[in-house]
Amino acid sequence: MRLTVRVPASTANLGPGFDSFGLALALHDVIELEVTPSGLEVEVIDAGAGEMKGVPTDGTHLIVRALRRACRVLDVDLPGVRLRCHNAIPHSRGLGSSAAAVVAGIAAGYALAGRAIDDLALQLAAEFEGHADNAAASLFGGFVVAWNSGGRFHAERLEPHAAIRPVVAIPSTRSSTREARGLLPERVPLADAAFSVSRAALGVYAMTERPELLFTATDDRLHQAYRAPAYPDTARLVRTLREHGVAAAVSGAGPTVLALTTTGILPEDVGVEGFDVTELAIDPTGVHITAR
Structure with a gap:
């Protein structure tokens, strides 16, 4: 066969x-x-x-x-x-x-x-x-x-809602999932856990019904900040995109950046040097x- x-x-x-x-x-x-x-x-x-x-x-x-x-x-x-x-x-x-x-x-x-x-x-x-x-x-x-x-x-x-158009920014550098997980703490503050639970719950609604809520729904206090030292350029790009109102997050264990847009493009004044940016359906x- x-x-x-x-x-x-x-x-x-x-x-x-x-x-x-x-x-x-x-x-x-x-x-x-x-x-x-x-x-x-x-x-x-x-x-x-x-x-x-x-x-x-x-x-x-x-x-x-x-x-x-x-x-x-x-x-x-x-x-x-x-x-x-x-x-x-x-x-x-x-x-x-x-x-x-x-x-x-x-x-x-x-x-x-x-x-x-x-x-x-x-x-x-x-x-x-x-x-x-x-x-x-x-x-x-x-x-x-x-x-x-x-x-x-x-x-x-x-x-997923038909209006969502993901954009990924892929760097030439690599990351190790195991190493990225090793940076995570055994415990997180209760306030951060509660924050992330509420955003994750909102994320299901935003992904399926209300994509205009994706910026709030992709905010995280559970893991991304702890992993940031492993890929500073990725963390910088996520931060910059969010400052421009883009629903951006680290893709998986990184270092790719995911932007959940409804346009398929990133703001022109955001520096993406070192990243290959493309829309993926x-x-x-x-x-x-x-x-x-």
């Missing part, structure tokens, strides 16, 4: 929705998969000329690991596999490249099993990262709210598989 898997990038948190909010973006990795009699072959094709240096091409590749995990759980025989990975999602930029790879592998396993994506697929994908926001967005598309209950991951897809459907 031959499959083509198309999986979108994602942005997580959207300000205060830490490990809970995810949004699928129309920037896609495309994986061509062929089941073979034996062996493993992985080819990585980078749309960004050298971006993927150091990506493994053996059994440790995330897609391979996720594919094998899904096949074990779904009782699918996988004697050998050939993968060709056309990567467009930049790595280590806060755009869900790791989650996209995992989702691609899980979805391919489901296709080989002849099964539709279900709640178990989310569980398998989220286990790789320990949270479901990026994985759920790449699986289901649109705007997602994810949570963990007793070790089980869940997510609900909501329809919201991906409405999530991972897509074609059998050949």
Whole structure:
């Protein structure tokens, strides 16, 4: 069997929705998969000329690991596999490249099993990262709210308002999700927690019904300030955009900046030197598989 898997990038948190909010973006990795009699072959094709240096091409590749995990759980025989990975999602930029790879592998396993994506697929994908926001967005598309209950991951897809036009500012520098998480404190002041809870609750309403409230809804006191020393240019751009009334936040663990606009552009007088700024539509459907 031959499959083509198309999986979108994602942005997580959207300000205060830490490990809970995810949004699928129309920037896609495309994986061509062929089941073979034996062996493993992985080819990585980078749309960004050298971006993927150091990506493994053996059994440790995330897609391979996720594919094998899904096949074990779904009782699918996988004697050998050939993968060709056309990567467009930049790595280590806060755009869900790791989650996209995992989702691609899980979805391919489901296709080989002849099964539709279900709640178990989310569980398998989220286990790789320990949270479901990026994985759920790449699986289901649109705007997602994810949570963990007793070790089980869940997510609900909501329809984002049609007026929302995300803009991302992607720097050339990278960040490590693990290092960024290491900067977070074990406890935060009660006032900051209450502030972020109220903004996150408002965020669901703003994302789906009232985009004019997104500026207030993306304000955060839970995690972004603690991570700012890891990417000062990102923190500066978020601060400057917000001073101009733009609903800006750090995308995931950074260092990409997310702006939730209704125009698709940033103010002209905001300095974006060192960032590649582009509008990305919201991906409405999530991972897509074609059998050949």
